[in-house]
Amino acid sequence: MAVEVASSGQAPSTAERILDAAETLFAEKGYSATSLGDVADRVGIRSPSLYNHFRNKEALYLAVLERLLEDFSAPLEELGKSPVTHERVFQWLDTIVRQHHANPNLARLLQHAALSGGPHTNELIDRLFRPMFQPDAQVDGDAIALFKDTGLMPWAVMAFNNLVMSYVTMAPMYRDLLGQDPFSEAALENQLNLIKSLLRAVFEYRGE
Secondary structure, three states, X not given: XXXXXXXXXXXXXXXXXXXXXXXXXXXXXXOOOOOHHHHHHHHOOOHHHHOOOOOOHHHHHHHHHHHHHHXXXXXXXXXXXXXXXXHHXXXXXXXXXXXXXXOOHHHHHHHHHHHHOOOOHHHHHHHHHHHHHOOOOEEOOEEOOOOOOHHHHHHHHHHHHHHHHHHHHHHHHHHHHHOOOOOOHHHHHHHHHHXXXXXXXXXXXOOO
């Protein structure tokens, strides 16, 4: 069933409130441990009312995933619309790291899916990550590959995504060690500096 979208300036529709609550709960508890009753309670409606918008829990979960995928895939799609330079790669990196800091729910949801499963996880991974190591993507006339041995590219993509997304799932454990809020602007800048330094080192390794 199509989800209503509230126009600018209007209060969120019931469907949007359901999606917001479900996204938070799936990120907190995972697919299996979240019930439609949990979602209804969070929204403040009766459980049967959910079926006016989503036919079952799986449909709600997929709607949550689709909304997250649209948001988090957009920067990579934008990157591929014109010649890819190192400067544009760093701009994309800055955007995606800030996006995960602003909304850690995708990373948390994926962590639950990896540990306890969830429907359509393989399709989610394919859509989100495969475009990052397509052989036709170019940087200054050269294929986007972080290593001269292109067989390592899937591993590089996995390592990069682990570095970005595990931060928002694990950093709260290190709050006292860091001595600051891991989601503060200062902490975000430190993470960005680290990741950009690693990427510069890779480019230097490749002689670029």
